[in-house]
Amino acid sequence: MDPRQREDIRRRIVELIETLRSDMAMLEENAKPVDLDQPIGRLSRMDSMASQALGARSLAEAKVRLVRLEQALRQVDSPEFGFCASCGEEIAIRRILAMPETDLCVHCAQ
Numbered sequence: 001m002d003p004r005q006r007e008d009i010r011r012r013i014v015e016l017i018e019t020l021r022s023d024m025a026m027l028e029e030n031a032k033p034v035d036l037d038q039p040i041g042r043l044s045r046m047d048s049m050a051s052q053a054l055g056a057r058s059l060a061e062a063k064v065r066l067v068r069l070e071q072a073l074r075q076v077d078s079p080e081f082g083f084c085a086s087c088g089e090e091i092a093i094r095r096i097l098a099m100p101e102t103d104l105c106v107h108c109a110q
């Protein structure tokens, strides 16, 4: 991996972290408990409870991804970055740009 690619990856990680943070702010809003006293119909209440559950799940997933992306950002300069943790082969640059938080090549991830 040349320094320019590394720089591209670093920028991509920072960009993904920013997007994720703003998504999480939105999800946190949705994950707030449903106010059962609110005068809304039964169907829309079920609807909002369902979207709350969905929001809480996505939020948990987003938090996990954020931690892994921050870890990738710290490791991007290390010589081991970009190599598969399982087989030691270089991970395809396209894969790293799509998911910088991964430490497995496409074969080992399957």
Ligand SMILES: [Zn+2]
Pocket (backbone or CB within 6 Å): 084, 085, 086, 087, 088, 089, 104, 105, 106, 107, 108, 109
């Ligand atoms: Zn591998």
